Amino acid sequence: MIDKQEYYHGAAIIRLLEDRRFNTIAKHACGYIINVEVLTLLKYTTRARSPWRFTFTLDEMVNIETLIKKNEKIIIALICGGDGVCAIHAKELYSILGDNPGWISVKRNFNEQYGVAGPNGYLERKVSFQRWPSIIFEPISEIQYKRG
Numbered sequence: 777m778i779d780k781q782e783y784y785h786g787a788a789i790i791r792l793l794e795d796r797r798f799n800t801i802a803k804h805a806c807g808y809i810i811n812v813e814v815l816t817l818l819k820y821t822t823r824a825r826s827p828w829r830f831t832f833t834l835d836e837m838v839n840i841e842t843l844i845k846k847n848e849k850i851i852i853a854l855i856c857g858g859d860g861v862c863a864i865h866a867k868e869l870y871s872i873l874g875d876n877p878g879w880i881s882v883k884r885n886f887n888e889q890y891g892v893a894g895p896n897g898y899l900e901r902k903v904s905f906q907r908w909p910s911i912i913f914e915p916i917s918e919i920q921y922k923r924g
Contacts, residue, residue: 784820820855861908
């Protein structure tokens with residue numbers, strides 16, 4: 777029997793493997809290292825419809841913060857049931873979640889992009905359905921969010 781985590785992670789990883797810019801993947805204690813330089817953390821929910829909620833524990837937040845301080849590029853891939861993958865930079869996560877453990881919410885209406893929000897605000901721009909896996913291969917741009 778296929779484990780749920782394997783099923784959902786596999787759906788995100790196969791899209792990554794099919795990208796022509798992809799070269800390597802390696803397991804990391806917190807997720808996967810893509811092309812030797814980008815740490816990617818995958819989180820999933822089995823909920824079929826929007827909105828989707830994702831919880832970040834204290835251990836996860838400490839790990840992410842430690843890696844950010846090392847100036848590592850960290851991508852958070854939020855697998856929204858069978859809908860798709862909402863991908864954000866770790867710094868975007870911190871902008872809407874803050875330094876404490878908690879939840880973020882991802883919402884998408886039919887034929888629209890993902891809206892991402894947390895206790896400290898929301899991302900000003902919607903997240904494109906096509907951002908995953910392209911975000912892995914792009915430089916980190918200026919992060920915009922609004923406090924709620």
